[in-house]
Amino acid sequence: MKIESGVGASFFFDEKIHRGKDFGIGEIGHIPFDTSNNAIICSCGGKGCFETILSDWAIEKKIEDKTGKKYKINEIILRANKNEEIFKNLMLELIPIYSNIIFWISTLINPEKIIFYGEISQCKDFFWKELNRKIKEGNLNRVSPLEIISCSFNNEIVVKGAIFLALENLFKK
Numbered sequence: 728m729k730i731e732s733g734v735g736a737s738f739f740f741d742e743k744i745h746r747g748k749d750f751g752i753g754e755i756g757h758i759p760f761d762t763s764n765n766a767i768i769c770s771c772g773g774k775g776c777f778e779t780i781l782s783d784w785a786i787e788k789k790i791e792d793k794t795g796k797k798y799k800i801n802e803i804i805l806r807a808n809k810n811e812e813i814f815k816n817l818m819l820e821l822i823p824i825y826s827n828i829i830f831w832i833s834t835l836i837n838p839e840k841i842i843f844y845g846e847i848s849q850c851k852d853f854f855w856k857e858l859n860r861k862i863k864e865g866n867l868n869r870v871s872p873l874e875i876i877s878c879s880f881n882n883e884i885v886v887k888g889a890i891f892l893a894l895e896n897l898f899k900k
């Protein structure tokens with residue numbers, strides 16, 4: 728799962744990345760979630776998509792609403808990691824929303840693990856422990872629950888993904 732200015736995912740199983748009919752697999756950011764009247768308009772034209780709640784800009788906006796100041800996502804996470812209440816609480820408020828997406832993914836394709844990347848991967852244990860606890864609690868398979876991990880590659884992963892795809896196609900031909 729990639730959380731940046733957008734929210735998306737790619738699915739890797741049977742040794743390959745799956746793309747779908749219109750390259751649409753993993754467009755989870757555009758699933759409507761907030762159905763209230765004050766839901767935010769999304770870049771896709773829809774209303775209240777996951778992206779309007781979980782993306783970096785959505786978090787920055789929420790912090791601005793709460794504090795009256797502008798903070799970039801990296802500083803928000805830094806402050807959350809330092810236990811600053813407003814910042815930490817906001818990150819923790821996102822966990823039920825993440826759990827919702829993860830339960831859907833896990834029910835539909837039953838993956839072994841979900842890897843997060845983006846600025847959120849810089850969150851310290853307070854976030855990942857709570858997310859894993861929540862997932863374990865609601866997981867159908869309590870013996871071997873789904874593993875949620877954060878990726879330390881950050882932007883390099885895009886390059887690695889591109890190389891992987893190129894190699895995959897090269898050997899297919």
Ligand SMILES: [Zn+2]
Pocket residue numbers: 756757758769770771772773774776778
């Ligand atoms: Zn959308």
